[in-house]
Amino acid sequence: MKIVVIGGTGLIGSKLVTKLTEHGHEAVAAAPGTGVNTLTGEGLAEVLAGANAVVDVSNSPSFERAAVLEFFETSTRNLLAAEAAAGVGHHVAVSIVGTERMPENGYFAAKIAQEKLIEKSSIPFSLVHATQFFEFAHGIADESTVDGKVHVAPVRFQPIAGDDVAQAVGRTAAGAPLNGRVEVAGPEQFRMDEFFRQALAAWGDPREVVTDPHARYFGSELSEYSLVPVDRAASGQIRYLDWLKATAT
Known part of the structure; x- marks a missing residue:
């Protein structure tokens, strides 16, 4: 499938x-650098055919509250309209675990x-909520x-490898629309301060980690x-220290 x-x-x-291509799909990368701009609509009709x-x-490109809201609202409206015109049968979007629990956060609100x-569009959809990426x-x-x-x-704190996120998103995209969400998280849950103590030590970073409830x-x-996740979530396979060793080499 395309x-x-x-x-x-x-x-x-x-x-x-890469993962979709390996599984035999026609995967097309669309971004401003490939001539597709969701903010202006440039190239959308052609790539979605x-x-x-x-x-x-x-x-x-900006995390400032007004700018990030403008980006997601404008790009999503343009994309959904172009999908409807092209007869696309499944829209998948990646979001963040816990968005609804921190609406005061500008990025989460966007x-x-x-x-x-x-959810209000005519396109069947699936939302993939992921925890924080190891890469961040x-x-x-x-x-x-x-x-x-x-x-x-x-x-x-339950971070996840980008490869595991891509695996979950690819599986979702190739399947039937959920018209709902699925959550995915890393295989290990930590206390956030302890995770960063271990991480900084593994990085050789001398900064002290202060446990601060506020x-x-x-x-x-x-x-x-x-x-x-507070309910059941799909679990990634890659552990942080294993990922760190692999990326270091």
């Missing part, structure tokens, strides 16, 4: 295109708005650094279950 991957040249998108499914793993547009751990640590120390809340996660204070 599956168009919006954001197909990015972290998850490029992995997804004959597509059975579309997977949206695109991301906003993802909620995106999901509402998808350095960025989370940097964002959490105050005066040279990494301040992290002692809450549950530490902010990209502007939001966390509760115990803010970032992890």
